[in-house]
Amino acid sequence: MKYIAGIDGGGTKTRCLLGDTRGEVLGEGLGGPSNPVSAGMEEARCSLEEAFFQACTRARIPPEGTCLAVVAGLAGGSTQEVQQEVGKALREITGAEKVQVTTDLHIALEGGLPPGPGIIVIAGTGSSALGRDGAGHLARAGGHGPYLGDEGGGYWIVKTAVARILRERDRTGVPSPLELALEKGKQKDLSWPRFFAQAPPGEIAALAPLVLERAEKGDPWAGEILERAGKELARLARDVAARLFGAAPPAGLAVAPLGSILARFAGVRRAFQAALDAPPPFQILEPKADPARGALLLARKLALA
Amino acid sequence: MKYIAGIDGGGTKTRCLLGDTRGEVLGEGLGGPSNPVSAGMEEARCSLEEAFFQACTRARIPPEGTCLAVVAGLAGGSTQEVQQEVGKALREITGAEKVQVTTDLHIALEGGLPPGPGIIVIAGTGSSALGRDGAGHLARAGGHGPYLGDEGGGYWIVKTAVARILRERDRTGVPSPLELALEKGKQKDLSWPRFFAQAPPGEIAALAPLVLERAEKGDPWAGEILERAGKELARLARDVAARLFGAAPPAGLAVAPLGSILARFAGVRRAFQAALDAPPPFQILEPKADPARGALLLARKLALA
Structure with missing residues (x-):
């Protein structure tokens, strides 16, 4: 056979x-x-x-x-x-x-996409996007890793939240509610700088649901970070479109969101959608397979x- | 004896x-x-x-x-x-x-400081600030390491520049003048994400003079990054002042800048000075010893x- x-x-x-x-x-x-x-x-x-x-x-x-x-x-x-x-x-x-x-x-x-032009955006621990034009040419954006990019991914969400809470502690001397929430997910004896120096990116990204939880309870910082994540992921799609189609990508270009962050983080998904609704509007498709x-x-x- | x-x-x-x-x-x-x-x-x-x-x-x-x-x-x-x-x-x-x-x-x-209240701000590979009030109490800000903080330090300057050039390459597909300048300082066979994953922070910070060189040649991105660095370092001083003196720190509080970035990077120093001239103004002192x-x-x- x-x-x-x-x-x-x-x-x-x-x-x-x-x-x-x-x-x-x-x-x-x-x-x-x-x-x-x-x-x-x-x-x-x-x-x-x-x-x-x-x-x-x-x-x-x-x-x-x-x-x-x-x-x-x-x-x-x-x-x-x-x-x-x-x-x-x-x-x-x-x-x-x-x-x-x-x-x-x-x-x-x-x-993820039906035949023809379109873009996928993936956000898990990291983030990246890949697109295809009508002739099958590919272009990629993001995927620059935890130190230089991965905006909108799980690692970036946690890193951005922790950087924010450390700054706030510098100014006030007391931990913020977001810091207390994130502390729950961290191994106890490590300071945040040591945790980030020692834990692999996947382990750090695993704290992202705690940021989501705070956002759902109305924490304004957590909400802002998820909103920025969604915008950054939409930017990846627009960057790929610019590479494939130049200054004027076709309206209604298909974009399929993939990965746990875009699937499960409602705040990220909302901001992603809003940014892709702006002109020229893209069409968000659920991944096919x-x-x-x-x-x-x-x-x-x-x-x- | x-x-x-x-x-x-x-x-x-x-x-x-x-x-x-x-x-x-x-x-x-x-x-x-x-x-x-x-x-x-x-x-x-x-x-x-x-x-x-x-x-x-x-x-x-x-x-x-x-x-x-x-x-x-x-x-x-x-x-x-x-x-x-x-x-x-x-x-x-x-x-x-x-x-x-x-x-x-x-x-x-x-x-660095004469007796009495005052603040030092250090920017080398990393960045941090420490201050003292009239009673000898100390307060610290920054020093959160390369992954979460160190804004305005050498590592941060290089990381910010490289993140910027990678984003630009995502959009245009071609390397920017700032990227070509920084490539000179990098070990040849490593991509930027691998270089940042493998090289120690000090080795990455050692590329900061290439950003300075571009800024002095009029590169707008390099100039902006150095300006942001100076503002971030001034913020550290203001954070320490807020911790020591509350919402209204005394005008004319002494601030001594230390470390290679504040000593040798003219654009950083200028922005640092300007941010500390804003009300309430601080007084910049050359380090005593x-x-x-x-x-x-x-x-x-x-x-x-």
């Missing part, structure tokens, strides 16, 4: 979908982290193998089946070096001749090419 | 001054890093020993001389735990009974107490 594979590889888990050449899903498998930059090439390879073989078992694909094409979208998959190394590993694992390794953003765009499905769509194109 | 010792201990070097009880300097010694947080307690102890014994040799103080009092101001010296450990080490090294361990900011304040001298002044008070 002939089949294709689409893989979504992230910093904590890997998902593999197998499909037939019409794009119907045959089975799914899961593996560990496969971001080769953070997890290392060896662990990434193991996770890809795990996810692929589990999917084969579940899809009841026998060993003599032929994998026509594989597309993997990986966090950390933007450099040529990584793409070549992972590509080689995937050829060995799957036996496929046609293999393409791309970024997690690219497969999210394919999965998940990134692994996007990888499968790309694998189908690759198989038929 | 009876003498006293003042020590200025930083992340790269340690300076020890010996003096007589009138405060006259008898000799000086140098040692390695003695920030116990970054260098570790063992290395800090060695550096303190090195600086002290070198100063004794140069001051021709015989081993039977009596050290009456030691004051050490250390970077990383703000916690009780560090103060007790370093205090014990200094008693063993110097044989002094009266030993006080405090922060590098505290001795800088003692050295260096931090080691401040430690010696405190040691004299301790000996006479």
